[in-house]
Amino acid sequence: MMRTVVAGLDGSPESLSAADWAAREAESRGLPLRLVHAWEWQPYDYDTRGSLADADLTRQWAERIPREASAALRRRYPGLPITADRIAGRAAPTLLSAAAEAELLVLGSRGLGTLAGFAFGSVSLAVVAAATRPVVLLRAGGPAGAGQRPHEEGEPSKPTGDGAVVLGLDLERPGDAVIAFAFDAAARRSVPLRVVHSWSPPAIYGYAPVEVPADLGLDLAANVAQTLAQRLLPWREKFPDVRVTTDIRLGGTAPLLIEASSGASLLVVGRRTRGSALGSHIGPLTHAALHHSSAPVAVVPHA
Structure with a gap:
């Protein structure tokens, strides 16, 4: 069906x-x-x-x-x-x-x-x-979807090419369904895909007065960038016409996603499907995206 x-x-x-x-x-x-x-x-x-x-x-x-x-x-x-x-x-x-x-x-x-x-x-x-x-x-x-101009009666609806699709990606639990949805959305709209990821140093460096040494910080950031590139490679090959940019920063993910959603045609985030005695959950990142994104938000469930 x-x-x-x-x-x-x-x-x-x-x-x-x-x-x-x-x-x-x-x-x-x-x-x-x-x-x-x-x-x-x-x-x-x-x-x-x-x-x-x-x-x-x-x-x-x-x-x-x-x-x-x-x-x-x-x-x-x-x-x-x-x-x-x-x-x-x-x-x-x-x-x-x-x-x-x-x-x-x-x-x-x-x-x-x-x-x-x-x-x-x-x-x-x-x-x-x-x-x-x-x-x-x-x-x-909010916008009905930047990247698509208002539809007039009697004419086909086409993307304008404005407004990237933004993907908030968790490298620990990336979810192929989430990535596939974002790449497909960007391809159909003929707009860029902006992949947003934030990272934090190992817990030992997260407590004052310990700070991450500059050289180690650069190495950690390079490792994160390499891991992200490897994760996206199969999807870049599957969607060769989609122009992909990445935004990798140290710190919290939610503020970065909210900032990235400004002017976007769509913000794509994942929601883990898992059993719980307390029922289903949205998760704090998805919750923040739903309540504060200026773009339409696609929530894609994944294992």
Whole structure:
């Protein structure tokens, strides 16, 4: 069965923007687009204590969201196969079920509390933490994907060539799925791939007043660069047209990723899939990327 690109709808402008981003992504991948609306989601603009408390009106509202969204997208992307499903159920389980059969899932953020972080709500975070397929999240007010110009009705959507794809790579647990996703995204957008990696010296050098000798620091940095180059070599050979740059620094990874996301078309990070008595986890780096990146963030699960 052919996979699809799935976009979650909740009636908000942010979810409609995410659906448009998903349509461009589906078009570039040559895949159908599936719009999914879990109709128990609360309306975006209306007070449910009023007239929409009536079950029939609520159902009509739920039916209108995917119908109107799909009609608008069909006008903008006339050659793209689009289906729209209204599914009765809670949002997170419904989206996870849809994502399990998808190439990727795309969600939008309402951007709550961006000053203090937490730009994504509990539904989005629950889906990211448990999804077995890649999830792309677009925050409110951020670019719909630098590197792709706004789509006009009746014309094909093409990348502009602006805005690199940024890959945050952990050399201890790199994850081939994460690297493959980033290279493929850069190749389809015809933009550079910027690989970001931060490193820390051995623990013995991490405690004051001990400092890393200058010569040893240079050697350690050279070893990290060599390891990164070796890790990327098979993917450079597989995607020879992708121009790759690396940004390797000593220090914390999260600030480096947030800085690199400025002007990027996509930030790609990994999430380890592992069993835990406490349930699924996102991880602090991915958490920071989701809440503070100015670019859309692709979270790719890997072993």
